[in-house]
Amino acid sequence: MDVLTIIIMLILFILAMIFIFSTALLTPYIGKKNFISVLMLGLVVGLVGGAFLLSPIVDDIPDFTRTIVEESVEGTDLMELDLSTNGNLTQIIENISSITGVQNVSYEGITIKINENFATDNDRARFINNLNNSNENISNVEDRGEKEFFVRITDGGDPQSVLTSIYQTFSSNTYIHLRYTSMKANATVAANNITKIMSAVGNSGAVILNVTGPTEDQIATINKYVPDKTNVILISGILGVVVATVGFFIDSIFTFTSKTKKKSRKTSPRDKIKRKTVPRTNKKSSKRDSIDIFNDSFDKSSKQTIGSNKNFKQLTESDLKSKNNSDSNRKKKVSGIFSGINKNNKKDVPKKGSNTNGTSRIRPKRND
Template identity: 55%
Template sequence: MDVITVIIMLVLFLLAMIFVFSSALLTPYIGKKNLVTVVILGLVVGIVAGAFLAAPMVEDLPDVTRTIVEESVAGTDIVELELSTNGNLTEIINNISAIDGVEKVDYTGITFKVDEQFATDNDKSRFLSFLKGANENISSIDEVANDTFYVIMNQDADPQGILDSIYYTFGQQTYTHLKYTSMQANATVKANNITKIIAAIGENDAVVLNITGPTEDMINQINKYLPNQFNAVILSGLLGVVVALAGFFVDSIFTLINKFRKKRRTSSDRERIKRKVVPGTENRKTRSRKASKDSIDIFDESFNESPKQTIGSNRRFKQLTEDDLKQKKNTASTDIFEEEKKSKKGFSLNPFKKSSDKKESSKKATKKNAKANNRRKAPRVRPKRK
């Protein structure tokens, strides 16, 4: 299965789940009592989508896993091969060694099997000795079973020459017939290109028996956790049910979330008391705590020499002392004594003294005005109409 087919199947599976979800959203029109119908719809659509869309994709997951692992794993793998003895063994081995990614091909011998056992042990011994002498590259012959033998050859031996010697010996020295011959070899290949190498080996009269190495170990570990086709169908059905329930209760879920958010935003009584402000200043912007570029601290010593002083600054500020307080108290007592003295004298009949009385009355008026001005006046605030 190619990539485009997998993408199309994924899109169709998602469309099936969207159909289930949108059908469940119609609960305001079909009523909450139809929950069972919605669940059955999700289950049926999920099983059908799993059988026709998910199961074929799951079947191809091992190949996808192999492709991903081969791109990420470095090293070499060992590929066990069985070579066909119907062709030229030497030519097959040379062709496999020439494949891009194959580092080397190792082989040790040829296996042959007879259709029946030898009549006597002497016949078997005479046959094996004749076979060993037929080719100088045969190092030994192992008897695997009563009717199976393994011919071990030297390292630089010609495999096809050994096979021809076996055929010649059976035609000349025994009445026992040859049943079959086979040869196995191990190819050391690069792990990141093993899929292409296996495909090329299959075109050269060879069968792959087994693969060992880091790539296969990781692939086998991942494949243990991959679901089979039956599990994929069951999971798709359960997913359809979950999607149907999500669409059925989505309105209730969002309502609960909105209530929870509003509850978190609602302030307590204590916070509302702390946030009380002066009437008319609710929309006033808060003062920035960041100091202005041209501001100056009036409590800094450099402020006395600063040209930025204006009216109301502390240029002429003088701290009061005890002497100043005593002097102010003496002047207040002197003024009181003079007023009592004048009140004892009473009214004067001399017309020339009227001007002095006017001066005294004007002084009293100025003092009253000064006292009135020195009093702290509460600012008149006009409440803002809401």
């Protein structure tokens, strides 16, 4: 399932919930006695939407999780493979090694299974000895019991030639029938490209048995919290009932909340301040030509003069010099005026001991 399909299915589920809500809003027309019918409608639509719209999305969550994890993870993963012995084992290993992102392919040997046990221990020993000497790429043959043997291959040995030697040994030296052969290998691959590598390995004649590493660990951790399909359907039904209930009582809820807000509303300190206006500046107030000084219109008014700095001019150095010159001239004029007044006063004041006629003043004697 691609991303577009998932988005469409989610939109359809949301539309189903909107349908439930809008149906519940018809309470004034259908009456509150039909509350049970509205709940049943929400339950049925929710269950159907969960079963046909959300469940397919849940099935694809692991794939999306893998894609997201691969974009951020680093390191390598170990992929356990089961190689088909019906084909050329050497060619299969070479094909897997050539896949982009595969760093190494390692193998140990070939497992063989027989139909029945050997008649005697000598027959068993002779079979193992013949198998060891059948090919130079065989390092050892291990008897694992339960009619199973493991043919260990030397490092860098040709697995296809070993498989051919096994078939020849069974056909010429024993009377025991070969049940099946199998070979396992381990591939070290890049963790951030594991999905494409798995697809390419599957087309190369190998079966992926297990994948371990940081990618699978993170995916397993995320998938623990993903609900299964049954829980998703039940949750969808409950969600439909909740939406129907909210739509049914939405009017009562809004009425209750509005009353609660009115009761709990408190006057702010700004509302308690007495409104003051400047005459002939406010156009919105009840008084003509006045402005509210707490309103923004006070600052924008062309008539306001309180705190106005429209005629402000910044003083320059030349302004300061002219001001100093004018102050000094003013002081000279004032001092000249006062100096003339002082001279006139000195002329008019008579000398001590003389009168205005120029004759000396005689102080009469005091009679004791």
